[in-house]
Amino acid sequence: MLGAIGVTVGSGFVGNATARRGGAVDRVLSTGSPVPENIGFDDDGNLYVGIVAGSVRRLPADRTDESGLGLDATTEVATYPGGVAGVLVSDGTLYTAVNGESGGVYAVELDSDDGPNELATLLPDGEGFVNDLYRDGDRLLATESFGGTVYEIPLDGGDPGVWVQDPLLDTSSFGANGITRIGGCVYVAVTRAGDSGRIVRVPVNDDGSAGAPRTFAEGTELFGADGLTARGRQLYAALNSQNRIVRLTPSGEVKTVVEGDPLSFPSEVVFDPTEPGRAFVCNFSQENPERAGVLRTHP
Template sequence: MSLLRSTGLRRRTATLGLAVLLAAGATAPDALAAPAHRAAGTHLVDVRVVARFDRSAGQAAESIAPEPGGSVVIGMIPARQVVRVAPDGAVRVLVTMPLPPGGGGTTPVIGTPVVTGVARSGRGDVYFLYSAGQGGLTGIWQVRPSGAPRLVVPLPADTMPNALVVDGDRFLVTDSTGGRIWQAPLRGGAASVWSADPALAPAGFFGANGLKVHDGAVWASNSDHGTIVRIPVAAGGGAGRAQVRAGGLAGIDDFDFTGRGTEIFAAINQTGKLVRIGSDGTRETLLDAEDGMQGTTAVVVRGNRVYVTNGANLAGNNPDLLLARLRR
């Protein structure tokens, strides 16, 4: 989830993947152009707003799945939507999920139904997570050309599925309130717990949040503990023991690898920052509230493109999608 501010040229030492949400306000349609930002060995240039979303309609941007050609798919938390943003910034709603009977007040922790993680398979299928507090609705869904989504993998009603990854022929999903990572076949079917390592557990709110597969391991952020953990994939595909690889990241949501070893960009929701974590453990704030960050929820690196979403769910009224170029 996210917090926000406008852009400046600063470097500072830095210190949830789902938002707490719910505060409405109007969005400003104006564009924002940012100067280059430098961090040790890493440059973000041409930082700009690609699209602004309608906060009053619940469009708190939560997750990002890039597509060929420069468009991206984004999950919108309380709006229960999946949208596509074209390279020119045009926003099209692909799916709006229905409210469950009774309004979904049984959704874990949040108390309202939400769309969270999105992912795209190698053949172009788009999937998303819906947490409705009810069985038969909570789980992994597929966006279909007909506009009617299809439930691919049901998950227990008491889960809070947050981040979604397509890993070869399987899905991986973080469960923020259960402190688990689930797996399920890409073709659909039953899910099983891949890891319930204590390092994924919450401490009152959200545990396991962001999720990536990198260099023979599954990596996850823990919002409550402010950590990023690495879980090696054991022989046969099982989970090894989690190792904490970064700490001191209170309120971390999503993260991604930059392409330089284990260097990471981390979206810090609670304070609205994008932080670089070097392979040697050094860290710097690349973007903060003065750069337009408001409840920063997700970051994705694709080549020299860096996409960042702000959910403005904890503070601010300007949820948006930012795009920057990465110079190494």
Template sequence: MPQRSSIVATVAASVAAALAVALPAEATPTDPKPLSDVRIASHFDLAAGQLPENIALLPDGSAHITFAAGRQIARITPRGTTRILATLPAPADAGVRTPVLGFPMTTGIVHAPGGATYVLYATGAADLTGLWRLAPGRAPERIAALPPDGVPNGLALDRHSGRLYITDSVLGTVWTVPLSGGRPTAWSTAPELAPDGFLGANGAKVHDGALWVTNLDRGTLLRIPIRHGNRAGAPQVKATGLAGIDDFAFTGRGDEVLATLNAPNKVVRIRPDGTATTVLDAGDGLQNPTSVAVRGREVYVLSAAYTTAEDPNLLRARLHGGRRG
């Protein structure tokens, strides 16, 4: 198996050119008001492949995260301590057939009622790529296979229906599967999900009767209505001009979201009318932010340092005007 330093180098080489895009300054003027008490809560080990990709907040104040290059699921305590919960199996070919990336990548994560954590794994291998479940006291197990020529990336849970939605950034598809697992169904293959040179459909959240999805290449935030019978409606473009948009979270104020812009090293606030303002940037400690989560007025931002190669970390901040509790 390649050394960790080689894996990190491969990661950087795979994403640097594609993510090195500049967001026009006029599209995201700085808004200094929404966040305060900004600080780095946890630092991760770059050489060990601890490049944090996605986050799920737990009721006890902790968080579960995925380490993209480490193939790992970790728990972050409220005090910022990191504990590895599980490491997913390595592909026999070290993941070199993983589309676009060339390395196995642990991506989306959600925590479900009942205590199980669900994660996505892209490997280029038919026996490993798919949806994995980590139940308390048990080893991780794959419960749904996904196409090895794709990159499953964003994962969202509809708590009302008990269904998971999965974005594939290469195939431009949203898959759906029940929490119990099984054969995924292609829920949407709308052209708005397709990549444009690198990665398309990315972050995913269920909100107010719809699945919201970002498209990294196209710099868009989409809303896809969930129709009767779990049918996908036509995508509605809610915001544009967001080059490098990755993950996002709703603030608790209607359709307002916070979103990470990976290569531009920014977190932006997107209002319901689609306008965006920068609320965090490299000066706050961002290192290619990949994921954001909101709990009440607490904001959590992961940075993977894919291209900066300096300090993968977890940043925390206080949101003004968000939902209490």
């Protein structure tokens, strides 16, 4: 879930707690380099961390309430022929977006000893960036950040294809990124649209096809919109270059819930399914790998 690396908004925060918004922010896991780009949970509360060098590591559920851990607290689940972007666990399967000589989506059955299986090659020449994943019923939706595209990957073995491609998702910089769904609409974060960020809402038709995309929210307060998560009727977005986590109300109002140190280029925010009020943040922090890892907070 790469974005606008190198743009940082100073906040004056010190230590492990935010001074103005949100509760305490604890550093659960420090990875160093290579850095993590995305995280996800399984239903049992095990945390999966995608590493840009091409692996996914798992932190067991009984350790997610600890702080100050290193990679030795995790186990390697799978390795891939490229860098890992999106991470999704659903029904015992780990899905990942991987970019290397080609860009595609892989699956690993977690209760087997089999390695990753490539479900779909979306970018055969490797040009572009397959980014985030969302499971929508019997298919996966995958964003591609340089072509303004969301791909559809059937889980029954059917051929993948373009679900939606639209100028609202495409920018001269980094476009379609995080993806989630609330009710009858899919929401896609657009990282950089000039000096602004954007959240695009795409209606899902009765047959599963995409309706006409519309801007749900846009502005400088969303610049760097990266990972996108739904909780009830509200959206949560990680704003990488602003070191902020924001909540968007159903009307599109943007409210900061956590900001400042120790956030460092946050690329994803997800909620623990076993403790829904508890959120985990991925610090991508490629330019400052000593700050890279996973944080815990209660936004």
